[in-house]
Amino acid sequence: MKDFRVRISILAATALGLLSPPSVLTGQSGEKGQIEIGAFGVYSSYDKNNIGLAPKFGAGAWVGYYITKMFKIEALGDFTETTVDSTGTEVRVARFGGAVLAHKATPLGTLYGGVGFERIVYRGANSVDDNAGIAILGDRLSLGGRAAIRLEGRLSYVPNTTLTVASQSALNMSGAIGVSVFAFGGPPRDYDMDGVGNNDDDCPNTQAGALVNDRGCPTDGDGDEVFDGLDQCPDTPAGASVDEAGCPNDTDNDGVLDGIDVCPNTPDGALVDETGCPTDADADGVLDGIDQCSDTPAGAEVDSVGCPLDSDADGVFDGIDQCPGTPRGTVVNDLGCPLDTDGDGIPDGSDACPDTPEGAQVDMRGCAVDLDSDADGVADSLDECPDTAPGAVVNSLGCALQADRDGDGIPDSRDRCPDTAPGENVDAVGCPQLFDAEGVRRTSMILFGVTFETSRSALTSASNAALDRVAESLLANPEIRVEIGGHTDATGSAAINRRLSLQRAQSVKAYLVRKGVRPDRLETVGYGLDNPIATNDTEEGRRENRRVELKLLEEGGAGN
Secondary structure, three states: OHHHHHHHHHHHHHHHHHHOOOOOOOOOOOOOOOEEEEEEEEEEEOOOOOOOEOOEEEEEEEEEEEOOOOEEEEEEEEEEEEEEOOOOOEEEEEEEEEEEEEEEEEOOEEEEEEEEEEEEEEEEOOOOEEEEEEEEEEEEEEOOOOEEEEEEEEEEEEEEEOOOOOOEEEEEEEEEEEEEEEEOOOOOOOOOOOOOOHHHOOOOOOOOOOOEOOOOOEOOOOOOOOOOOOOOOOOOOOOOOEOOOOOEOOOOOOOOOOOOOOOOOOOOOOOEOOOOOEOOOOOOOOOOOOOOOOOOOOOOOEOOOOOEOOOOOOOOOOOOOOOOOOOOOOOEOOOOOEOOOOOOOOOOOOOOOOOOOOOOOEOOOOOEOOOOOOOOOOOOOOOOOOOOOOOOOEOOOOOEOOOOOOOOOOOOOOOOOOOOOOOOOEOOOOOEOOOEEOOEEOOEEEOOOOOEOOOOOOEOHHHHHHHHHHHHHHHHOOOOOEEEEEEOOOOOOHHHHHHHHHHHHHHHHHHHHHOOOOHHHEEEEEEEOOOOOOOOOOHHHHHHHOEEEEEEOOOOOOOO
16 A cells, blocks of 8 residues: 555656746657657566566657647557566566647646556466556657657556456556657757758858847847847947947947947047047147136147146236236236336336326336436427437427428427328328228228238238338327227138137237237227128139228227
8 A cells, every 4th residue: 555655646746747837948849740759768666465576677669649739649568577576487568558648848848648548468477468547747858859858657557457366456657768759740950949940041050049030040130240139239329349249349438339439549538529539619639528627718728637827827828828928916918918008118017107198208117207318408208209300499399390200291299100101191190091081081991911820810020010000090099999800711610710810800909009009999809701802712802801900989088
């Protein structure tokens, strides 16, 4: 009875295996119409009480036909040579039978079970036959292709054995391991296991794990040369370089992927545009993201972190400062040059007498001294003609009576520009006219003769004569305020031309300020290419468009 319970326990454990959750192995399940042929080795244990034969190893074979994918009918038989336990007499046992089996494919393999009938034939010491009902539980493990290993347990119940005098029931148990092959039907052969049969597979050596199309060739959805199924980053942007797992690289960590990045060696911390190249919004040579002073004015010199330098600490940055060696404490204009409000040659920051009358001789402190350099009897501080020839009769202003040395029709006594060039049109005080021509008041004029170095804002020396005449006129007419407008041709971008035209206008202003014109009388505007006066399609027209214009603003104010 104990042996019977052991056999029932083994059968129950195998049945639980059919219902167990998936594990790590995968078996091959048959297909409708497939034939399975196999051979096996078997170890048979016989009922000790009612059969009385010793357990022994034997061999057998099975042939099955799949009615459906799940159900199969199978014929099986085996042969074992054993002995009678009590006498040792040899007995040959042959079993022939059939069964109906049901299959379930799981990760543990293809588990199966079923019931059937067998005929047991004993020869030797006993020559009798028994009929038995059988129960089978097993697992089939795929070897790839059309081969599999089968592990199987079988219980054989004999209701009335003929081996004993008194008819008794018996329960035999056996375990088998064998190899099966499958013929006909079933899935086609698939060497690369990609799900496309060899006969239809245009790419029979596809790498394991790669997804394929209906012709068995691997797909690459993002075109990065790493196949779908193996690609851990299947949405890589077109053109990006990837590693062996299909994920994009970003060597310089700027957020733009290698292969797309036009500037793959961007310094750490620099901001980049969509092509991966660093930006420099203020064009100071220090990249955005590294630049700690991102709004540096154009033209200013900067340090290694992009902040502007001011070597003379005058509040005007190096590169913009036209007087970079200004002594500390000196009051300067917007070009960085010292202010001299009273025009006595002593900067305001050092001038002890900042309100010295115009033209007065001063000492090193900027205070007036009573000198008479031309010995005409009129102190230099009051002498409007400080270079009067010796012996000349002068008026109270120190100018020779009715003298007109520049021949402009204005007596030297009233001539504020006594050295006007011959033929120059002058105003009532003897200075060149800017906005009056033949009795007509103009609102603007082109400064002919004012030129610059190519693509730069630096004035050429040839411009000095024209600008000197403008300065003379402005100094002689302190009520006039003007706009200095810079203009370019259409060569280059609008932004660059606008910046260049402004810088050129500022250079003209700086020159006039150095000549004594107060900066608040001068406004600068860069028009760039917006207001052409000629066509930009010819060199002559472009040359006319590159110009500086003075525009008359409201009149008023006093001083230079």
